[in-house]
Amino acid sequence: MLIVDRLSKSFQRDGREFAAVDGLSFRVDTGEVYGLLGPNGAGKTTTLRxxxxxxxxxxxxxxxxxxxVSEKPQAIKQRIGLVSASAGLYQWLTPREILDYFADVYSVPPDVAEKRIEELSDLLDLKLFLNQRSATLSTGQKQRVNLARALIHDPPVVLMDEPTLGLDVVGSQVVxxxxxxxxxxxxxxxxxxxxxxxxxxLCDRFGLLFHGHLRNEGTLDELRQQTGQPGLVEMFVEMLRDRRSSA
Incomplete structure (x- = not known):
């Protein structure tokens, strides 16, 4: 469903070119949750963009x-839903108005949009505040609206960037x-x-990014075998040590 094929992205910094992402390849199948992980500067945000x-x-x-994406970038956007901690809501619109607006942006027919809003309201428990101004919503309620917004156009692929940032235990459980x-x-x-x-x-498989490269990939058990580390935290600590030693 999603294939990243030898992706590279370079930028200019201080008059020199550097690769934020360098020959990155991975795939995510239907029904699979893939964790794209790495320390700051590993290339995660560039990859998502x-x-x-x-x-x-x-x-x-x-x-x-x-x-x-090189040939049909607009078609790509139609097939992806984005959930991001940095995505805000239009404060003077209600959740219903926001969902209607994004359905229109994605060319969802009005009758289909109305049905999806009702379905998403049931799934994400939005009904109590569906017609309430977004400025009055709690952080957890706003995140529920963001989750619904990502699905209003029924995309086959969903990208989630720091989806639980700023949420309490209850809000995180919703995610x-x-x-x-x-x-x-x-x-x-x-x-x-x-x-x-x-x-x-959350995730079925993981890709560990380091300096724009996919350093390790697999299930948690496979990563343990590859790295010799018992958990993700220890794998990250080892990567950070490598970064310091190569600096």
Whole structure:
């Protein structure tokens, strides 16, 4: 469903070119939750932006549902839902108005949009505040609206960037339940987070990025065999040690 194929992205810094992502390849199948993990500067955000079509790759490509981002960036956007901690709500609109607006942006027919809003309201328990101004919502309620917004156009792929940032235990559980829903709906999901304990609960497989390269990939058991480390935290500590020693 999602294929990242030898993706590279370079930038200019201090008059010199550096590769934020360098020959990165991985795939995420339907019904799979893939954890894209790495320390700051590993290339996670650049990778997500390339997948979304917000950055043009220097080389390589991304395929979503058979469409190449290099050829059909708009079609790619239609097939991806984004959940990001940095995504805000229009404070003077209600959740219903926000969902209606994004359904229109994605060219969802009004009758289909109305049905999806009702379905998402049931799934994510939005009904009590669906017609309430977003400025009055709690952090957890706003995150529920963000989760619904990502699905209003029924995308086969969902990207989640720090989805539990700033949430309490109850709010985080909503995200866990949401990911399980996406899994049962056979969507391909990419989760990027610094909360390694949560990543361990959410994800089926992991890709560990280091200096733009995919250093290790696999299930948690496979990563343990590859790295000789018992958990994700220890794997990260080892990567940070390597970064310091190579600096």
């Amino acid at each position: 390339c997948i979304l079509g917000l950055l043009d790759p220097t080389s390589g490509d991304v395929l979503v549902d058979g469409y190449r 866990f339940d949401y990911v399980e829903l996406l899994r049962t709906q056979k969507r391909a999901v990419v989760v990027s987070t610094h909360h390694l304990d949560e990543a361990g609960r």
